[in-house]
Amino acid sequence: MPKSFSFKIHASQGKARTGALKTRRGDIRTPAFMPVGTAATVKAMLPESVRETGADILLGNTYHLMLRPGAERIARLGGLHRFMNWQRPILTDSGGFQVMSLNELRKLTEEGVSFKSHVDGSLHHLTPERSIEIQRLLDSDITMCFDECTPFPATEGQAARSMRLSMRWAQRSRDAFGERDDHLIFGIQQGSTFRDLRAESADALRRIGFDGYAIGGLAVGEGQKAMFEVLDYAPDMLPADRPRYLMGVGKPDDIVGAVQRGVDMFDCVLPSRSGRTGQALTRRGAVNIKNARHRDDPRPLDEECTCPACRNYSRAYLHHVFRAQEIISSMLLTWHNLHYYQQLMAGLRDAIAKGQLDDFVADFHALRAQGDIEPL
């Protein structure tokens, strides 16, 4: 890891750990949740509001940004931080996952992926080298290797072939990245739900050598039980002194379970996307604000939440503006959801630091079991 960076673990309990990844743009307290700023904006939020929720780092999407407004354009404009007015760390994904999941007209070869833009139909090629170049143009603080996220389900043979391609791409990504004083690069473990393949992938990544290690290919349809089974061993295969990042996860209980299993970093569109579709995530579970039972309810979403939506508005108001399709509905529910996620991460960090993680997790599940506040 370059000199201006460090990863310090301050406390651990069982496999769970809390610490900080120090970067030149500020510390990332771990376990960390990274809100997703796909197209250079966390949808429906101003960046200062995202920071107010407690976020230390955002995730940006290479796939979306390369197509619009274009990586070279963002570079000319001074990089992604200046462009989107977020001066703290940014992690960018490699574009590989979105090319495969969002694009039906794609072609995968040893070299990389060819695909048509969903914006204007133009033809694009994404290779490990180009992905790393794009992430450099964006001036991403944490660059991710270009990989193939193995689809689920996969046979062991399919998963092995896919993982080994990703490991060859990991080497090419690492070579293209080179040595840089001001940026980090993370490798991505694949291997689907096969323990031997996860071990082989971890070994390959360790041999190449990365600043941090992601666990990829989970939360792709296998379900929480199968995911936790992989997480019972996969994080242990990765270097203990480096941050471990579980990509695309997840629901609050997914995150709690993964933290217990030794994961340090997370990203997911769930809190922001749910906010736009009228779903509030609270300590007691999900609240569908469009439900008619909220129509006359003067209470906030969560009496103990300190976000602007809960401090200033009734469920009745949130119901009204959702039904009326007002933009403020997306603004308030997204803010609430991101605030809740960051509160959850802060609670996990605090509990680990105090050696009270078991109590914290028990309380977390007990409150959710009660369900949403009883109707009036």
Next chain:
Amino acid sequence: MPKSFSFKIHASQGKARTGALKTRRGDIRTPAFMPVGTAATVKAMLPESVRETGADILLGNTYHLMLRPGAERIARLGGLHRFMNWQRPILTDSGGFQVMSLNELRKLTEEGVSFKSHVDGSLHHLTPERSIEIQRLLDSDITMCFDECTPFPATEGQAARSMRLSMRWAQRSRDAFGERDDHLIFGIQQGSTFRDLRAESADALRRIGFDGYAIGGLAVGEGQKAMFEVLDYAPDMLPADRPRYLMGVGKPDDIVGAVQRGVDMFDCVLPSRSGRTGQALTRRGAVNIKNARHRDDPRPLDEECTCPACRNYSRAYLHHVFRAQEIISSMLLTWHNLHYYQQLMAGLRDAIAKGQLDDFVADFHALRAQGDIEPL
């Protein structure tokens, strides 16, 4: 005017005046621009952000609120201020204008208007008495008389019949309002572009007696020249010691011309609606941010503007998020436009107070004549 209210004119220059309408919920500095919060939200803005632009008062729409979420519901929830988290003054229109302009299945009689809801097709009746009742349920600080906004063009006979109906409704509105210590009621002058009818209407309203007087039936297609011709005499017909409110106006140069002619209050959807369609209103005129010439422009919309959109973002970013249909585009452009409008009002107030209105107006037009900043 009830004791807890007052309207003081601090300075005047020509017909223009500056002062303050004091209310129990705070002072309204005049000339004042009221952002429109149709459905209990100024679209794409949090109310604290609206206040940050300098707004002293919002406008709420009776028509929209009676249909969704319903006036009785808002009353049960503690009134419109608490519902939408805006503790400063609110003026509500009577619903008359929207019933006629937004609703094609309506029937107008001496009694009032019957119409079908655009939300769920249900049948509604709006009369002077019901309009006043709804505005009371909303706990509006300034109630507007129920009237018919005379369509344009109208013959003198049509305009006279329409105006006289509005004057009978004004009496019924005043009677229904009664005497209240904590709320004001404004009458609305009609008469289209006919001077004699405007005089007759003003006399009728003065005989009834109101706390303030609006000029209605303008900005309905007659054009700025014809509007200014009416404004050359219409405000003078209304009591000089009461606020004068020009309804639904307008573009920045409309407002400047109307202030010069003695108008104190304005409302218009233009700054918020334009913001959502990618049009920024600046000291140099309108900027269409979707235009490709902004694609690589690192400069803000207006170098001298202090709003968040101009402080923190390039035209290139605003162009990108508009093209990508991101919510932040509406948020930032609406904020900019409302900020610009409030800066314009502050400039007008300051110029009148200093006796420098002529210079201010000359500078205003000179800057606009230069047009938008030259392309790079």
